[in-house]
Amino acid sequence: xxxxxxxxxxxxxxxxxxxxxxxxxxGEALLAxxxxxxxxxxxxxxxxxxxxxxxxxxxxxxxxxxxxxxAVLGELSNGQRVLDVGCGTGGASRLxxxxxxxxxxxxxxxxxxxxxxxxxxAATGLSGRTRFxxxxxxxxxxxxxxxxTVWCQHALMNMPHVPRVLAEWQRLLMPGGRVLxxxxxxxxxxxxxxxxxxxxxxxxxxxxRSREQLERAMAMAGFEPLAVEDVTDAAxxxxxxxxxxxxxxxxxxxxxxxxxxxxxxxGSDFTRMGRNLRDNLASGKVRVLTGSWQRARR
Numbered sequence: 001x002x003x004x005x006x007x008x009x010x011x012x013x014x015x016x017x018x019x020x021x022x023x024x025x026x027g028e029a030l031l032a033x034x035x036x037x038x039x040x041x042x043x044x045x046x047x048x049x050x051x052x053x054x055x056x057x058x059x060x061x062x063x064x065x066x067x068x069x070x071a072v073l074g075e076l077s078n079g080q081r082v083l084d085v086g087c088g089t090g091g092a093s094r095l096x097x098x099x100x101x102x103x104x105x106x107x108x109x110x111x112x113x114x115x116x117x118x119x120x121x122a123a124t125g126l127s128g129r130t131r132f133x134x135x136x137x138x139x140x141x142x143x144x145x146x147x148x149t150v151w152c153q154h155a156l157m158n159m160p161h162v163p164r165v166l167a168e169w170q171r172l173l174m175p176g177g178r179v180l181x182x183x184x185x186x187x188x189x190x191x192x193x194x195x196x197x198x199x200x201x202x203x204x205x206x207x208x209r210s211r212e213q214l215e216r217a218m219a220m221a222g223f224e225p226l227a228v229e230d231v232t233d234a235a236x237x238x239x240x241x242x243x244x245x246x247x248x249x250x251x252x253x254x255x256x257x258x259x260x261x262x263x264x265x266x267g268s269d270f271t272r273m274g275r276n277l278r279d280n281l282a283s284g285k286v287r288v289l290t291g292s293w294q295r296a297r298r
Contacts, residue, residue: 014109017158017205021088021110021265030112030265031119037260048123050098055261057091057120059198060154061235061277061288066182067092067153068099073227074180074292076100080148083107083172085137085165086155089265090117090130096151097129105147106132107140138164140172147172153182157199157208166221175297179223182290186210187232189284194276196269198262211289218293228291235288236281243278246271 035045078101084093087106096102114134186208200206263270280286
């Protein structure tokens with residue numbers, strides 16, 4: 001996520017963001033909690049597969065299916081260099097490496113996520129094609145023109161200074177490189193969001209922009225749209241189904257020992273977050289876009 005240390009109050013903002021995304025810590029590191037949960041589920045935390053870890057590494061609407069659809073839209077292929085912005089625990093990075101043959105660098109400002117991402121890539125045998133950096137999205141320690149594709153899923157809504165982030169994407173992308181977004185935007189309903197939601201417990205860490213604002217920011221930053229689609233209906237259907245499962249697990253699911261899910265990261269209010277997100281989508285307060293933009297060749 002983006003920050004600017006020169007501005008007053010930004011350190012507080014970054015701290016709030018870290019508290020939100022590591023809110024279930026209770027004094028115990030996220031990595032330790034996750035590893036213990038895998039052991040309790042009968043898994044060796046040093047040897048996992050992508051199905052084992054799907055519950056904690058695809059923390060966005062649509063899960064792995066949404067990531068695959070975005071990769072297809074972006075025509076990702078073997079050997080492409082991808083920067084995964086706001087990578088979280090690294091799920092999309094690993095999926096792109098394993099299924100599309102990409103070499104991926106993930107960046108996130110939440111240090112607990114980066115620690116978990118590095119462990120999960122090692123445990124799933126994907127360290128050779130993925131690496132992770134704890135850094136500001138507006139100041140990534142990579143050389144100019146070193147990236148073929150910038151990938152970003154459900155992260156811009158946490159960033160207060162998007163123009164700075166987009167300028168960094170311009171620097172990092174090779175001429176003709178692409179930006180692939182799967183992003184939450186503000187809907188037409190101006191009423192306040194129902195909180196908490198997965199990206200914010202208070203308005204202080206939510207920075208939703210309208211579709212028009214986002215598309216204008218992309219254009220001003222020098223990115224040309226190739227394909228942009230509103231996928232709110234599909235995202236709402238996915239969220240509704242998951243809310244049903246979370247609210248009324250069947251008897252077999254309650255008795256089964258399963259690998260950890262997002263509640264281990266977000267805490268006991270994760271089910272409420274999911275319901276609120278569902279209701280915000282249904283009421284038009286939030287919409288979901290997926291799209292591809294190209295950096296001008298020059």
